[in-house]
Amino acid sequence: MMTRGRNYQTEAIVLKYRPIGESDRLVTFFSSTLGRITGIARGVRRPGSRLGGSLEPLNIIQVSLARGRLFETVSETSVIKDFNGIKSDLNKVALALYVAELTDSFADDWSSNQKLYDLVGRTLADLDKNEYPLYLIHFFELKLLKFVGYEPEFWECVECREKLLPDKYPFAPDMGGVLCSQCQLNFDYFPMHISLGGMKILRYLQRQNDNESISSGVILPQLDLKEVSEILRNYLRFVAERQLKSTSFLDLVTEMPFGGRSKFT
Amino acid sequence: MLGDSRGATPPVQRLIDEFNRLPGIGPKSAQRLTYHLIRMPEEQAKSLASAITSMKNQIILCSVCFNITDTDPCGICLNNSRERTKLCVVEQPLDVVALERTSSFDGIYHVLHGSISPINGIGPEDLKIRELLERMREESFEEIILAMNPNLEGEATSMYINRLIGNLGARITRPARGLPVGGDLEYADDATLGSALEGRQDF
Numbered sequence: 524m525m526t527r528g529r530n531y532q533t534e535a536i537v538l539k540y541r542p543i544g545e546s547d548r549l550v551t552f553f554s555s556t557l558g559r560i561t562g563i564a565r566g567v568r569r570p571g572s573r574l575g576g577s578l579e580p581l582n583i584i585q586v587s588l589a590r591g592r593l594f595e596t597v598s599e600t601s602v603i604k605d606f607n608g609i610k611s612d613l614n615k616v617a618l619a620l621y622v623a624e625l626t627d628s629f630a631d632d633w634s635s636n637q638k639l640y641d642l643v644g645r646t647l648a649d650l651d652k653n654e655y656p657l658y659l660i661h662f663f664e665l666k667l668l669k670f671v672g673y674e675p676e677f678w679e680c681v682e683c684r685e686k687l688l689p690d691k692y693p694f695a696p697d698m699g700g701v702l703c704s705q706c707q708l709n710f711d712y713f714p715m716h717i718s719l720g721g722m723k724i725l726r727y728l729q730r731q732n733d734n735e736s737i738s739s740g741v742i743l744p745q746l747d748l749k750e751v752s753e754i755l756r757n758y759l760r761f762v763a764e765r766q767l768k769s770t771s772f773l774d775l776v777t778e779m780p781f782g783g784r785s786k787f788t
Numbered sequence: 789m790l791g792d793s794r795g796a797t798p799p800v801q802r803l804i805d806e807f808n809r810l811p812g813i814g815p816k817s818a819q820r821l822t823y824h825l826i827r828m829p830e831e832q833a834k835s836l837a838s839a840i841t842s843m844k845n846q847i848i849l850c851s852v853c854f855n856i857t858d859t860d861p862c863g864i865c866l867n868n869s870r871e872r873t874k875l876c877v878v879e880q881p882l883d884v885v886a887l888e889r890t891s892s893f894d895g896i897y898h899v900l901h902g903s904i905s906p907i908n909g910i911g912p913e914d915l916k917i918r919e920l921l922e923r924m925r926e927e928s929f930e931e932i933i934l935a936m937n938p939n940l941e942g943e944a945t946s947m948y949i950n951r952l953i954g955n956l957g958a959r960i961t962r963p964a965r966g967l968p969v970g971g972d973l974e975y976a977d978d979a980t981l982g983s984a985l986e987g988r989q990d991f
Binding site for chain 1: 812904906907908909911912939940943944948951952968977978
């Protein structure tokens with residue numbers, strides 16, 4: 524079958540795939556230079572296919588694509604990283620798939636976002652090699668929001684821009700931040716309130732440039748962390764305009780009582 | 789008529805649309821099949837229709853292992869000469885067919901009907917995992933083979949199940965990962981080759 528069009532190569536993270544036709548897969552990648560792209564990998568569901576193994580979610584690959592008339596076709600791949608440390612640990616897999624789904628939901632098609640790409644790459648590499656306390660995911664969530672232009676405002680009132688002292692405040696997802704005691708009087712209803720403890724954690728996480736400084740010996744109160752988790756989840760869902768599907772499995776695995784070597788605090 | 793079926797009469801179009809839904813059958817194949825059936829003797833066409841409805845009526849899931857069967861429990865579950873202390877857990881009914889073809893397994897099965905795929909919204913509650921737990925309580929197994937597909941979803945599923953049943957007393961195993969017969973070492977992918985080397989056996 525002839526495809527008219529250029530061949531090109533890029534480094535990309537495999538985000539997800541789904542079957543189409545009898546033996547093909549529609550694969551979604553996040554490319555370092557091209558943003559989110561989707562391509563068809565032909566024949567990968569047939570037994571002899573060598574292509575299929577490299578197109579696993581979370582793999583970082585060098586992929587060659589051919590621009591076709593209707594869609595891109597995957598022609599060749601080579602695996603750069605396959606993150607076996609993540610894939611052999613249930614909790615890490617659940618967390619990494621959440622990272623992949625967030626990236627899939629927020630990355631733009633055909634629009635390069637180098638900062639986001641580096642963030643995702645670093646997060647997966649961290650997950651792969653190290654212990655990864657669950658609260659580090661909130662660092663990822665905040666940075667992701669920043670790199671896609673939806674950074675929530677926790678330092679100033681979103682309405683009047685007055686600097687806010689550490690305290691509890693209502694959070695308005697549609698306005699992208701918190702409101703001061705004056706401005707909140709203009710509104711009837713707030714879906715979320717952030718406590719002082721929650722506010723401190725959010726501000727702290729936002730201030731960090733990388734997660735190394737966070738994981739070294741910081742102890743964050745559980746109740747406040749739960750609150751932060753809920754606030755960020757709700758905000759992400761609001762911005763994404765859809766319910767994320769991987770969160771229920773993540774919660775399930777995190778709370779599982781049995782077995783193991785759960786590496787999470 | 790080639791290529792444009794908008795002129796087809798409603799009952800013909802309806803059949804074309806139904807064929808079109810099937811995997812691997814595109815609009816042209818659907819047309820070809822439909823027009824073939826139009827030319828076919830009536831008894832043959834009726835025979836096809838009735839084979840479809842009887843299959844759907846008679847095919848059920850075995851209430852023990854959830855394989856596709858026409859009797860409940862299925863032939864494998866009823867077979868007393870099988871090794872009932874060995875349970876092989878698989879993703880789909882076709883996996884049972886494949887494993888039975890090898891004649892290498894004499895135990896019984898449990899079919900999950902899928903694998904965990906969080907990004908696609910498929911969680912443990914969508915599979916026959918709770919039923920597996922119930923079986924473990926009611927029957928006593930010496931060995932449970934987790935024969936999921938060797939991909940991320942299959943791995944996640946086996947790890948999840950292992951965590952659920954790992955400390956219930958049975959030995960949990962998984963098939964070896966290796967080189968396909970007739971294949972070439974040079975063309976094997978890294979993961980498979982690595983696994984095959986790790987699992988090497990004495991000659």
